[in-house]
Amino acid sequence: MGEAIVVTSGKGGVGKTTSSANIGTALALKDKRVCLVDTDIGLRNLDVVMGLENRIIYDLVDVVTGRCKIHQALVKDKRFDNHLYLLPAAQASDKTAVTPEQMKALIDELKQEFDYIIIDCPAGIEQGFKNAVAGADRALVVTTPEVSAVRDADRIIGLLEKEEHIAPPRLIINRIRNHLMKNGDMLDVDEITTHLSIELIGIVVDDDEVIKSTTHGEPIALNPNSKASIAYRNIARRILGESVPLQPLDDEYKGVFSRLKKFFGGK
Amino acid sequence: MKKNQNVVIKGTKEGLILHLCDTCSYDDLKKELDERLTENSFLHNDSHPILVKVHSGNRYLTEAQKDELRDLIRSRKNLLVEAFESNVMTREEAARLKAENEIVSVARIIRSGQVLEVPGDLLLVGDVNPGGKVMAGGNIFIMGALKGIAHAGVNGDSAAIISASVMKPTQLRINDCITRAPDEGFPEHEKRGMECAYIDEDNRIVIDRLQVLMHLRPNLTRLEGGF
Numbered sequence A: 001m002g003e004a005i006v007v008t009s010g011k012g013g014v015g016k017t018t019s020s021a022n023i024g025t026a027l028a029l030k031d032k033r034v035c036l037v038d039t040d041i042g043l044r045n046l047d048v049v050m051g052l053e054n055r056i057i058y059d060l061v062d063v064v065t066g067r068c069k070i071h072q073a074l075v076k077d078k079r080f081d082n083h084l085y086l087l088p089a090a091q092a093s094d095k096t097a098v099t100p101e102q103m104k105a106l107i108d109e110l111k112q113e114f115d116y117i118i119i120d121c122p123a124g125i126e127q128g129f130k131n132a133v134a135g136a137d138r139a140l141v142v143t144t145p146e147v148s149a150v151r152d153a154d155r156i157i158g159l160l161e162k163e164e165h166i167a168p169p170r171l172i173i174n175r176i177r178n179h180l181m182k183n184g185d186m187l188d189v190d191e192i193t194t195h196l197s198i199e200l201i202g203i204v205v206d207d208d209e210v211i212k213s214t215t216h217g218e219p220i221a222l223n224p225n226s227k228a229s230i231a232y233r234n235i236a237r238r239i240l241g242e243s244v245p246l247q248p249l250d251d252e253y254k255g256v257f258s259r260l261k262k263f264f265g266g267k
Numbered sequence B: 001m002k003k004n005q006n007v008v009i010k011g012t013k014e015g016l017i018l019h020l021c022d023t024c025s026y027d028d029l030k031k032e033l034d035e036r037l038t039e040n041s042f043l044h045n046d047s048h049p050i051l052v053k054v055h056s057g058n059r060y061l062t063e064a065q066k067d068e069l070r071d072l073i074r075s076r077k078n079l080l081v082e083a084f085e086s087n088v089m090t091r092e093e094a095a096r097l098k099a100e101n102e103i104v105s106v107a108r109i110i111r112s113g114q115v116l117e118v119p120g121d122l123l124l125v126g127d128v129n130p131g132g133k134v135m136a137g138g139n140i141f142i143m144g145a146l147k148g149i150a151h152a153g154v155n156g157d158s159a160a161i162i163s164a165s166v167m168k169p170t171q172l173r174i175n176d177c178i179t180r181a182p183d184e185g186f187p188e189h190e191k192r193g194m195e196c197a198y199i200d201e202d203n204r205i206v207i208d209r210l211q212v213l214m215h216l217r218p219n220l221t222r223l224e225g226g227f
């Protein structure tokens, strides 16, 4: 029986879809059977980031409303043998086309077949969020080092803590920029983790390669040399239960990271 | 001559005390009160108002009954009901009183969008994040960082206080007094440790060292007998 992990944030554009695609990719590279589920109905784009848009025949709403069977809607990613699939969101419907109960049933069914179900959540706290978390066992909260993103992450964590079926959420800080943090022009990692007080599972630098890879429909995690890729692979390893220390991004930044060790205790 | 007295009037330095019998019927009581007040019309000669305390013993008076008696007494133009006293209260009143005098402890983080409200004092073991709010009928003690909104004394208690290990609220409210964070942020008082907020003589909320409270709010000590 697999595990369903929802990737959420509250605020839009902070990297939920990028994180979902890359964590899924990194888990598949680790020989896990992974299904990515795009729940951003009406604004789907996980398929684009994965470069799978042209293979979509059916979508999540088709499955839920019984227009097709689950396996007919799953898009196989040929780069990963039999390990990575995508269940795309519907583009022509809206978020009310699916209920949380239907989502839970769907995710439960996928858990029979896959090791990990990565659920890409839409922005906001309404129906789309409720659908995305309904079937999840775990949650990853993505934020950027900006006050507004952290504020929304806090709100989302509050809502996630009320969902009894979900384990305590873990945090990804995305798009950090060393020079800004060092000068105090951006919230630093320490401030964010103290504020949100949940376990930190990874830090991803702001990396142009991420944007380039999106353009080509190739998740950055496939490229072993970029910093963002290493970060996503490490997050995947931590999801698998490995204890991977946080990598210093550069030497000047060591101070912050030695202080951070405490956030990577047990688990 | 007189039947058993259901209403006993006593005069004190402060005014009058009316002892109402708690075994007769309410209607008899009302009738007799009316008679007795008329009889003692000598009271009415005095032109300045006399304060009246009403003791109803083991009788429970409903709000409607109190209003009725208050009106009856007030109809004697210089009598003014100051207070009703009784040995009994309803279960709800007792529960409310107990809740208002209780300290509720909560160990969690109050996050953006969340509101925590208690009838009495609040002891929060955790933070109040920006966008989060805590409210209490009494005092608020936060053993963490207050970065959101705290509202103490919500039912009109101006003596209520707010304290926090780290005092960086977006807003503080005590009773109906409001203060907000200075636009340039709070001054750092690193050495001061825990801080508290209270309403001062000028009816403004001020933030100070925690230790000033023992002089300003001696009622915070509930230990009987001392040590």
Ligand SMILES: Nc1ncnc2c1ncn2[C@@H]1O[C@H](COP(=O)(O)OP(=O)(O)O)[C@@H](O)[C@H]1O
Pocket: A009, A011, A012, A013, A014, A015, A016, A017, A018, A019, A174, A175, A204, A205, A206, A207, A208, A210, A211, A214, A228
């Ligand atoms: N670590 C990163 N470095 C650079 N660009 C990034 C990074 N993460 C995300 N982005 C870019 O930010 C934008 C929003 O990301 P996306 O994953 O679509 O956010 P969301 O799904 O939360 O709305 C995209 O253009 C994406 O390429």
Ligand SMILES: [Mg+2]
Pocket: A016, A017, A018, A040, A045, A121, A122
């Ligand atoms: Mg997205």
